[in-house]
Amino acid sequence: MMIFDRDGNELADIPLSERNQAVLDHDGEIVIIYHTPQMLRSTLGERNGTFTLRKTGDHIVAADVVSLRAYADLQRAIKVARETN
Amino acid sequence: MPAKKVPVEFGEWRPDVALLDTKFASEVENVFAGVNSYLPFPSLLPFAPTALPDACGLYSARTLSGEWKIYGGTPTKLWTWSLAGWVDISRTTGGDYHVQEGDLWMFEQSGQKLVAVNVNDDVQVIDIDSGTHFAALAGSPPRATNVKQIGDFLFLSGLATGGGYTNRTIQWSAINDITGWIVGTNLSDMQEFGDGGPVQGVAGGEIGYILQDRAIRTMQFLPGDTTFIFSFSRVLDDRGCISKYGFDSIANVLYFISEDGFYSMTGQQVMPIGADKVNEWFLANSDVERRNVVHCIAGVNKPRIVWAYHTNTAAPMYDKQIIFDWSNARWSKSSISAHVWALLGSGTPNLDLDTEGPEPGDFLLDSTAKSLDSFAYVGGRPLIGAINQDGFLSALNGPNLPATMETAEVHLSPGMRSFVSDAYPLDDTRADDTGTVAAGTRERLQDAYVWEPPVMIEITGSAALYSSSRLMRFRRFIPAAKVWTHAQGVQIEAQQDGIVA
Numbered sequence: 001m002m003i004f005d006r007d008g009n010e011l012a013d014i015p016l017s018e019r020n021q022a023v024l025d026h027d028g029e030i031v032i033i034y035h036t037p038q039m040l041r042s043t044l045g046e047r048n049g050t051f052t053l054r055k056t057g058d059h060i061v062a063a064d065v066v067s068l069r070a071y072a073d074l075q076r077a078i079k080v081a082r083e084t085n
Numbered sequence: 086m087p088a089k090k091v092p093v094e095f096g097e098w099r100p101d102v103a104l105l106d107t108k109f110a111s112e113v114e115n116v117f118a119g120v121n122s123y124l125p126f127p128s129l130l131p132f133a134p135t136a137l138p139d140a141c142g143l144y145s146a147r148t149l150s151g152e153w154k155i156y157g158g159t160p161t162k163l164w165t166w167s168l169a170g171w172v173d174i175s176r177t178t179g180g181d182y183h184v185q186e187g188d189l190w191m192f193e194q195s196g197q198k199l200v201a202v203n204v205n206d207d208v209q210v211i212d213i214d215s216g217t218h219f220a221a222l223a224g225s226p227p228r229a230t231n232v233k234q235i236g237d238f239l240f241l242s243g244l245a246t247g248g249g250y251t252n253r254t255i256q257w258s259a260i261n262d263i264t265g266w267i268v269g270t271n272l273s274d275m276q277e278f279g280d281g282g283p284v285q286g287v288a289g290g291e292i293g294y295i296l297q298d299r300a301i302r303t304m305q306f307l308p309g310d311t312t313f314i315f316s317f318s319r320v321l322d323d324r325g326c327i328s329k330y331g332f333d334s335i336a337n338v339l340y341f342i343s344e345d346g347f348y349s350m351t352g353q354q355v356m357p358i359g360a361d362k363v364n365e366w367f368l369a370n371s372d373v374e375r376r377n378v379v380h381c382i383a384g385v386n387k388p389r390i391v392w393a394y395h396t397n398t399a400a401p402m403y404d405k406q407i408i409f410d411w412s413n414a415r416w417s418k419s420s421i422s423a424h425v426w427a428l429l430g431s432g433t434p435n436l437d438l439d440t441e442g443p444e445p446g447d448f449l450l451d452s453t454a455k456s457l458d459s460f461a462y463v464g465g466r467p468l469i470g471a472i473n474q475d476g477f478l479s480a481l482n483g484p485n486l487p488a489t490m491e492t493a494e495v496h497l498s499p500g501m502r503s504f505v506s507d508a509y510p511l512d513d514t515r516a517d518d519t520g521t522v523a524a525g526t527r528e529r530l531q532d533a534y535v536w537e538p539p540v541m542i543e544i545t546g547s548a549a550l551y552s553s554s555r556l557m558r559f560r561r562f563i564p565a566a567k568v569w570t571h572a573q574g575v576q577i578e579a580q581q582d583g584i585v586a
Contacts, residue, residue: 015267017264017271018224019259019264020262032271075269
């Protein structure tokens with residue numbers, strides 16, 4: 001799902017679970033907690049954080065842009081690392 | 086020398102120990118083990134009008150209103166049971182399923198969702214209250230052999246190899262979200278175990294257990310730790326679970342079958358529950374080629390753990406059960422053929438009072454039939470169920486199976502032969518007009534046993550054996566459908582009968 005900042009700028013395309021999407025569709029707010037998977041810690045280092053998403057109109061908006069981008073970077077790195085392994 | 090009356094107990098069934106002049110039973114069949122007796126073993130009583138041939142999955146899940154729904158699986162379909170018969174609730178896209186021969190569907194309820202797995206198909210899910218068909222679980226979880234809810238997480242294990250997974254990997258869902266399988270997100274993660282062999286499954290509750298085929302690990306949730314989430318500790322090395330379905334847990338106690346027999350584990354404490362009891366017997370009397378599918382069922386209505394297994398390569402389905410009573414640490418066994426076993430909840434009760442009392446009708450509701458608010462009518466009572474050999478859904482509450490119990494071997498007159506004239510069964514079998522007692526005899530330990538013809542119980546309550554030997558054991562047979570509650574042994578009348586020539 002594409003995530004936007006408060007000004008409507010695209011930030012990152014990240015996967016969301018079906019349940020998270022359902023919560024957002026019902027005007028709820030979700031907190032994403034992220035961490036480096038245990039098996040990839042030696043490769044990717046320890047990264048973790050949280051950010052909040054909510055739906056405004058048709059857009060899913062992130063309150064913490066820095067954390068969202070860090071999460072998107074981590075997900076890309078995980079994908080590459082798992083494909084490499 | 087006058088005849089003497091000697092009680093010979095059946096005792097605990099421990100076929101692995103030497104049985105000369107002991108208190109142990111050499112053979113029992115179709116009984117449960119009580120603390121000082123054996124108890125009758127019921128038969129499977131079919132209660133469904135239509136069959137589910139080749140069933141390889143059975144489960145009952147609870148609806149929001151507290152009723153139980155029964156689900157079944159076959160190699161190509163998933164089903165739910167109703168009074169009208171089995172209803173096909175397989176996925177509507179993706180075609181037939183592909184359960185490998187000998188494998189089972191494994192189910193787990195997670196909230197109001199029922200998750201079903203077999204390693205050859207995508208993980209399936211259905212809403213227990215409103216779902217009409219299974220469908221692939223969202224989030225693209227890996228294909229798995231086993232599924233288990235532990236705390237707020239759904240665990241998949243016995244994973245199909247590929248896509249970054251191996252059979253040594255487990256993965257768990259996001260917290261409180263079985264549709265969240267993005268590794269590194271909302272506490273979802275995976276763990277690979279480099280040693281200990283393939284992961285067979287995950288069990289437990291507050292303490293989780295990872296069962297590999299050569300190791301057991303405990304797993305502890307770390308609340309507030311978003312880096313590690315779970316800690317894993319190997320607690321058993323070089324031994325694990327040899328069957329992908331051969332384990333279960335009750336109240337944080339894990340029961341499993343290992344290469345050398347049966348074990349239980351509580352935290353880090355391992356108990357060899359089958360050693361010097363039944364391990365060697367089981368290994369000699371089960372199909373080694375199908376020990377990887379021995380199926381463990383932990384009952385909640387009685388303190389018993391059941392392992393269903395195949396006796397030999399010719400057995401077309403599970404044909405025997407070995408049962409451990411964890412309240413008295415005793416074993417017994419039974420012979421029932423069934424495609425698959427499960428713990429079920431009784432469904433909607435029959436409220437037709439015409440069938441509940443001795444009377445033909447009860448229009449005034451004043452008969453001896455149960456009252457309308459009787460607890461007996463409350464649905465959801467636990468019971469052991471199965472798909473029997475004919476494919477019918479059945480409950481283990483039918484008429485008693487034919488039971489056999491043997492005593493240990495005894496020297497009734499040490500160094501001498503004994504003449505046994507009479508055997509008086511120490512059990513309370515009603516209307517025992519076809520039950521028998523037989524004597525097994527031999528003169529020397531080096532001789533083979535000879536079982537003499539079974540002798541019927543007479544109106545006196547005794548069987549006239551008229552048997553003479555130096556070494557003797559006694560076999561009690563209680564026919565099928567007889568009503569009885571306890572069997573303790575036989576009291577025999579014996580006198581010294583000379584020396585061996």
